[in-house]
Amino acid sequence: MRKVVKSLFAVVMSMSLITGCSSGNSSSTNNAAQGANSSGKTELSFYYPVAVGGPLTKIVDGMAEEFNKENPDIKVKPVYTGSYQDTTTKVQAAVQGKTPPDVAVMLSTELHTMMDMDAILPLDDFIAKDGGSEYVNDFFPGFLANSQVDGKTYSIPFQRSTIVLYYNKDAFKEVGLDPEKPPTSWDELVQYAAKLKKDGRYGVEIPSSSFTYWMFQALALQNGKNLMSEDGKKVFLDTPENVEALQFWVDLSKKHQVMPEGVNEWATVPSDFLEGKTAMMFHTTGNLTNVKKSAKFDFGVAFLPAKKNYGSPTGGGNFYMFKGTDEKKQAAAWKFIRFMTESKRAAQWSVDTGYVATRKSAYEEETMKQYVKDFPAAAVARDQLEYGHAELSTHNNGKVTKLLNDTLQSVITGQSEPAEALKKAQEEADKMLAPFNK
């Protein structure tokens, strides 16, 4: 008996040791949450992801360094947190551990999810104190569309993109097409692609992995309207227009045979384009700088072709701030967001990365003017923003997005028919969104 008691004692001892450690940890995090270290500086943790090629971490670190120099009382510590998905996971874990980062860049589509978790701060008070609507209204509406709910602003656009059509001008010349006249309608897209197709080269590629829903959303927008309601509580997947849009996508490979069959990998489509394996591609502007640097041929960038009208969803990441940090830190975090989204910095960021500058005034900056003059393709995405809409973002976003991706892939690989598959997806999605429509 005594043995048992003793061993229990040992276990209890070890447990108290553990809890001792953990309480020590939480007190130290509390100290950090006070917002000031011994030297009186406010320290900010800043999580950010990288989703496109190029030395982006260096650029971001440089910007943070510049901010620290301008604001000696604040110290921003940038933390590179992997892909968008990884970043969201890390932020989420931190929020649940009650130590949220002070500021983070996450997909603009995480908005509803973050609100359901009660994790993010509305930014209206900060905006009101600091330039008010003048500041916010300078951002392109297409980018703000994923930032606002019920008239409140929850995030500030930063590394934003949209889908454009890249095309190989040399290939156009080779088959007798005018390289200055890219296809403007679905019909033209098919005609041109058929002409451009030859042995070892397809006419067009639309990626169908990773961001399948995004590409579908572009087609849907061109054929009418967006896939979801503004409040993210409803989706409209099985409308006749959307069925037609999906049929068109399938027809490109099955009927017209101008696109490779099966799923086209998100990451290899740009390689196909650069290798001359496809003459045109739908892809994010986030790849613009990469294509510009690597293309060994003359290439052009154009609006996505229209059916009823032009259209593309926007995409990419925004700045978010989190609940549960103290006021001093919040003020500093806001200052940092303002700094990062200043017009001249947005312009430089766009030149360095290929992302679209998020503010209208950024295009008035000298750097941007010069850049657009030397490289007119850079302005295409901005001009297309007139037809830009919110990216698919709903409550229960992860599930709904996966459902749509799976459905689209099953149609693209020939396992099911557009009308039937979309109808089933609509029913499933309604179930997933039911708890939020009470």
Place this chain on the structure above:
Amino acid sequence: MGELRAKWKVNMYAWLLLLPSLIFLLLFTFYPVIQTFILSFHQADLGSPEPFFNGIDNYKQMLEDEVFWKVLTNNIWFAIGTVPTSVALALAMALFANKALRGKSFIRTAYFYPTVVPMIAVANIWLFIYTPEYGALSHVMEWFGKGDMNWLGDQKNVMWAMIFMVIWKEAGYFMIFYLAGLQNISQELYESASMEGASSWTVFRRITFPLLMPTTMFVSIIAFTNSFKLVDHLVIMTKGGPDNASNLLLYYIYETAFSFWDQGMASALTIVMVVLLLLVAAFQFFGMDKKIHYN
């Protein structure tokens, strides 16, 4: 009294030695397992910020979830496809590497290197191999005048592509165990067999193979659990697609937990997986163990 004290001293000493691993075991194994078990009976998703008890709802829902069944079926096919083949291949490679007179260490290294390469790098290499049009495999197919195949983008091919890659990766690793097993078999047995004039097939069937059974059992348990643990390659190469054709149980758990934030369901799925693995391991241990000869 003195005897008791001495005993106590010994016991305490043992406990102290065990303490560090005990702490880690409690903290990182038992505590999470219990938490997961409890959470699996709760509704804890985005729609319900405060988790609440919902009995076996998660499990009921799982039974109606088409994706769950697809993933489970996939996983069973994946196990059937990878486990026997990689184990058999490992044995063949070990026999060859054990016999080879010239370049012994070269052959061993060549067989073993897939195990050393980081998982992510492996996935990237195979992504290139499987790329249609200009991927390595497409080039080879071209020599034989075969048409182009979209290996990872087609529901029919993607599972075969993954199975093949995993066999390539695992066989070399298992070979090491077989090599060690082969070295442990007493040379006298082989000498007496050759005195009796036994054919090499008989030697393999009556001596080598039976004496390697403990290794075989160990290796096949590892292979089986591995077939349920594949995640990294899926993340990079297919994301479980197209339309879940290459999705496996653990990746689905990851998605449910970290893309859908449905923690109750993720916990329930985890419990199912743990139970499944325990059952198979138990069967292999208690069922097969009796038939195995340990020397």
